[in-house]
Amino acid sequence: MSLLAEHETEHPPETPLENTAPTGPTVEVFGIRHHGPGSARSLVAALDAYNPDCVLVEGPPDADALLRFVGDEDLVPPVALLAYAPEEPRVASFWPFAGFSPEWQAIRWARRHDVEVGFCDLPASATLAPRERTLLDEADDAPDDETADAEDDVDGPSAVDLLLSGPAATGPDAAARRRLASRDPLAALAQAGGYDDAERWWEDVVEGRLDGSSPFPLVLEAMGELRRLVGQRRGRHAENEARREAYMRQTIRAALKRGRTRVAVVCGAWHAPVLTAPLGPAAPDARLLRGLPKRKVVCTWVPWTHRRLAAASGYGAGITSPGWYAHLFEAPDVPVTRWLTAVAGELRTRDLPVSSASVIEAVRLAETLATLRGRPLAGLSEVTDATRAVLCDGDELALRYVTERLVVGERLGDVPASVPTVPLEADLVATTRRLRLKREPAARALDLDLRRGIDRERSQLFHRLRLLDLGWAQPATSDVQATGTFRETWRLAWQPELAVSVVEAAVWGTTVESAATARVESVVAGQSLVELARTVERCLLAALPDALARLLEACADQAARDADVEHLMEALPALARAARYGDVRGTDTGALRQTAEVLVRRTCAGLGRATTGLDDESAVRVRDLVDAVHAAVGLLAQEGDGDVRREWLATLRGLADRRDLAPLLQGRLTRLLVDAELVDDAPARLHRALSYGSPAATKAAWVEGFFTDGAVLLVHDPALRTLLDGWVSSLADAEFVDVLPLVRRTFGTFSPAQRRSLAQRLAHGDPVPASAAADRLTALAGPALATVETILAAGRHD
Incomplete structure (x- = not known):
């Protein structure tokens, strides 16, 4: 029997506590679990019974003005209160609400009944204020093991031991369970009730209640006993918690002072025992809150998602199954049947066959499992087991899809346009x-x-x-x-x-266009030529003409000052793409094209110097830059400007025959010239590169430069293929081992189809030309055709 069930036996629900006539103002505290659908449903019923004239909800009072939007049909949960510091927006915090959050339902109840409602937790102006690090922070930073050891050294049984006396406190992991219970009150109560899972305990005791009785008096009593046994906490967290509870009590006192006679307080269950009447003197709370640091904050509503409500997202008050909890709140009648029907529909969208009979069988299995496990209703674990066994046929991938789409969910809230925002x-x-x-x-x-x-x-x-x-x-x-x-x-x-x-x-800025323009203009100063060129491309794609004009000026100035040829080569492709992109967007890119052409000519003038004395790594980098510039020149030449392309190709032709050029670059330049039909002696050049007298690695580098992405040349040019095949066949064993990685890297750039075609050519030779094949077929079929003609002629004669 659970702890709350025992209390229900001692204090049956029919005790006429609500019939006692109050002699003065009353305060009713409802300790809830954040984002609990059972708590939300019970809370609405309790508020109907209590009928308060003031509702105070755990949350930042800075956002009280935003509560007027709750009830607006366009404010659709999940949503969150966002509080941020206007001078430093990254300093921000969220207070999320789902449709099944008890706090959200309390606010809706107050708005629906025209009852005063407000937040009562520590203001966001205090929680977001900068704080100096103190010894209390160092205490918070102490490892959990050290804290646990210190607690275990106390003479006599610990508070958790007293609470967990019995089988749950024994076993090899008892110390770990005690530490968990001291940090998580719900875990302590779950263990006291014989559960090893706090989620399941809360679901059975609160979320799955069927008798309609209010759980709040029992939760209040249980939490009060737990707080008494656990005792005073230490560290910065304890100090902040004490301030929060002091502020809540001060808010309650303020409501009573305003003449409110029936105050309902909705807060986390842990805080409930210290907020009940009598509140005690106000002076200690005032002293605790004196000197509280503050900063200016702005609050607004923003959309939230179920995924961000999940504990796996890092949200401290998160739950494991937001989608399941939303279903429990929205479909209280036959929730298991409705849920498994939704699961079947989701699986069918993935083309997985799920019949109605399978849904019925899954419902029966879930209910049977709940009975065998002694649970009042089938919970998430039961419907998950039924889904895995019946609807997914044991497929964990399909089950993971159901978990992501339904158990967690992707629901996104909505905020009306009337909510104040930037x-x-x-x-x-x-x-x-x-x-x-x-x-x-x-x-x-x-x-x-x-x-x-x-x-x-x-x-x-x-x-x-x-x-x-x-x-x-x-x-x-x-x-x-x-x-x-x-x-x-x-x-x-x-x-x-x-x-x-x-x-x-x-x-x-106040608009997306003006903000993007200002952001671009702010980063112009101090950028390198390459960064400026990339920004030019992004600016053109974003259609920001004002920022583009300044960028082009800065790019031209930087290009005139930058003497590093590699920088010019890195910047050119982005400018060329931007110039070509203007044709699709209808943007005038005349100035941009002029800048790109200047970079091409400066690259041509300095390329010889940039390719001198390169090691293997530098040769690879320059090879990649040459390929990028070659493609950029091709883009510029598409607009009819052939002068730039002729100048570039002339530069490559002058460099290709240099004897001091790195073999990788020499092979690559030769290949680019072959593609441009400016070199017609490619077999002779390959023969010279593979001739005796050069190291095998040098030959392999030349081959890599020439044949990378060049499968078409090998497939259709027998002379090149024969030379390359002969060179590989002539390699000694040691040389073959040395050059094999380079050759494999070259052939790795070919597609599988190209490699198959090349292998067939090497094994069987070139295919017979179509005309020769037709002549051969005609010759073979000649006798047969003559016989057929004779037969047909005889038939005509008869």
Whole structure:
């Protein structure tokens, strides 16, 4: 029998406590568990019975003005109160509420009955205030083992031992359970009731109550006894807890002083015993709160998610199954049947066959398990076991999908536009509504066709948000096979903490466009040429013409001062892409193209110096830069500017025959010239590179430079293939072992289909040309065709 069940036997619910006529103002304290649907349901019934004229809820009083929005049809939980310091928005804190949170239901009850309601916990201005580190903080930082050892050294039985006397206090892990109980009151009560899981104990005792009686008097008595036995806590946490409870008592006194006669206090169950009447003198509480540090804060409502309510997200008051608790609150009748029906529907969306008969069998199994385990109702563990065994056929992957989608859930709340917020957030909300974009916590891919006006504006919005470090949308790879620069794919996932990022970004402007422009202009000074070029590209994608003009000036100035050829080569691709992208967006990129052309000419002038005396690692880096510049020059040449491309190719042709050039670069430049049809003696060059007198590693480097991504050359040019095959075959054993990694790396750039085709050519030779094959087939079929012609002629003659 559980602890609360024992108390129910001693004090039956029909005791007419509520019929006692109060002689003066009364205070009723309802100790709840945060985000407990059973607590919420029982609390609403208790408030109906008590009918208070003032409701005080655990939360920051700074946000009292926001309670007027509770009850608005557009304020849909889960939501959270956000309090932040306007001068330092990253200093912020959230107070989340779900639809099944008792605090939320208490506020709704007060608003529905037109009863005064307010928060009574320590203000956010105090909790977010900076504090100096003291010895109390060092006490909080002490390892748990040391604290536990100190507690175990006390003479006589400990408080937890007294509470947990019996079988639950014995065993090899008794000390660990005692430490857990001292930190988690619910765990202590669960162990006292014979449970090893506090979640299951609370679900059975409170969430699954069927008799309709109020659990709050019993919870209050149990918590009072637990606090008496555990005793005074130490450290900064204990000091903060004492201040919180002192502030709550002061708030209750203030409500009574205002003439309220029936005050309901809704708070965490642990705090309930110290808030009940009589409250005692106010002087000690006033002394404890004197000198409390404060700072200016701003409060607002922001959307929240069920996933952020989960304990796995790191939320201190989190629960393991927000989606399940929401279901219990919203579907109190036949919850198991409704839940497993929803599970079946979710699995069917994944093309998993789930019949109605399977749902019926799963319901029966869950109820049978609850009976065997002595539980009043089938809980989450029972429906999970039934789901695994019947609906998922033991498939843990399918069960994990159900857990993520339903047990935890991805529900996102909503906040009305009338809630006060920073102007940037208001503009972002209006923009997303106009562009038909919905904030969703579940990640989803969005393919954009930039030829459509709405998709082009969406792309600009996403790029502006990235400039502001708002990670709602991230570039992604599309599953749709498409080419061209008119397509973009984004991955969208809205997380509640982005609300703080929006507040931080609000210092740059009141709209997304103005904020992004100001942010870009603020980072121009001190950036390198490469960083400026990348910012130019992002700025062009975001359609910020004012910031782009200043960026181009800064980029041109930095390019004129930067003499490092590698820096010029790194900056060029971004500028070329930006110039080419302007054709799709309809943006004038004349100045940008001129800057890119200047960088090409400066690169051509300094490339010879940059490729002299390179070691192997530097050669690889310069090879990659040459490839990037070659692609960038190709983009610029698409606009009809052939002079830049001719100048670049002439530079490569002059460098390719240099004897002091690194073999990797020599092979790569030769390959680029072959692709440009400026070299027609590729077999002869390969023959020279593979001739005797050069180390095997040097030959392999030349081959790597020439044949990387060059499978087509080997497949269709027998001379090149024969030379390469002969060189590999002529290698001695020691040389073969040395060059094998380099050759494997080269052939690793070929696709599987290209490697198969190349292997077939090496094994069977080149296929017979189509015309020769046709002639051969005609010759073989000649006699047969002549016989058929003779037969047909005889038939016609008859």
